[in-house]
Amino acid sequence: MAETKKLSIIAFSGDFDKLTAVFTLGTGAAAVGYEVNIFFTFWGLDAIKIKQGRSFTGGNWLTKIFGFMMGGLKVTPTSRFNFLGAGPRIFRGLMRKNNVATLEELVEAAKALGINFYACEMAMHVLGLKKEDFIPEVKDVLGVASFLKLSDGGETLFI
C-alpha cells in the first residue's frame, strides 16, 4: 500500500480570506486521503476559539483587551475590502450565492474529516490563552520542535 501523503499547514493569519484558504486546502487534501495537520499560531488562533464572537479571553487586562479586539471565527476581518467589518458578511453572502462553502462549513468539514488541529504554545502564552479557550477538536498544544517532527516527510504551507 502506498504511503499516506501528508500536508501540514501553519495557520498564522486570522483573516477570513486566508483562513478560508487554510481550510479549503486542508479539507481538499484530507478528502483525497492526505493526513492533514493544521498548526494555529498567533492571529490564526482566533479560528479555534470556543467563543466565536468577541470576548475578553486572556490572562491580564492587556491580553483580555487583545482577546476582545481579535475575537473568534465569526468576527474575522478580510485582509482586503474589510469595509470596517462589513467585508466578511459580503463575502459570506457571495459564497452562499455561488454555492461555495463558507468558512464555518469548511471548519465543520475539517472536523468531520478528522483533520488534526494543534495550537502554538508560545503564541498562547503571549496572548494569555489556555487550551480550555479552544474547541475540543484541538488535539494538542505544541512548540516548533514538535510541529517540525509532525510535519516531517510531508508538505508544509504557511498561510
Next chain:
Amino acid sequence: MTFVKTKIELSKLSEGDTLEVLLSEGEPLDNVPRNAREQGYNVISVEHVEGTTHKVIIRK
C-alpha cells in the same frame, strides 16, 4: 469542496450503500468520480440530467 462534501456523505454510509451526487460539468464532474475511484469506491454510473448537471452514483 464538492469532493469534500461527497467524501463526508460517503463516510456516513455502510459498505454496499449507494450515494447519488449531482455535479456540474467541468472540475466537479472530472474530479469527483476520479477521486472516488482512486479511493476504492465503485462509480456505478454517470448520467446527464439537464443543462450542465450530471448525476453520479457511487457505491461504497
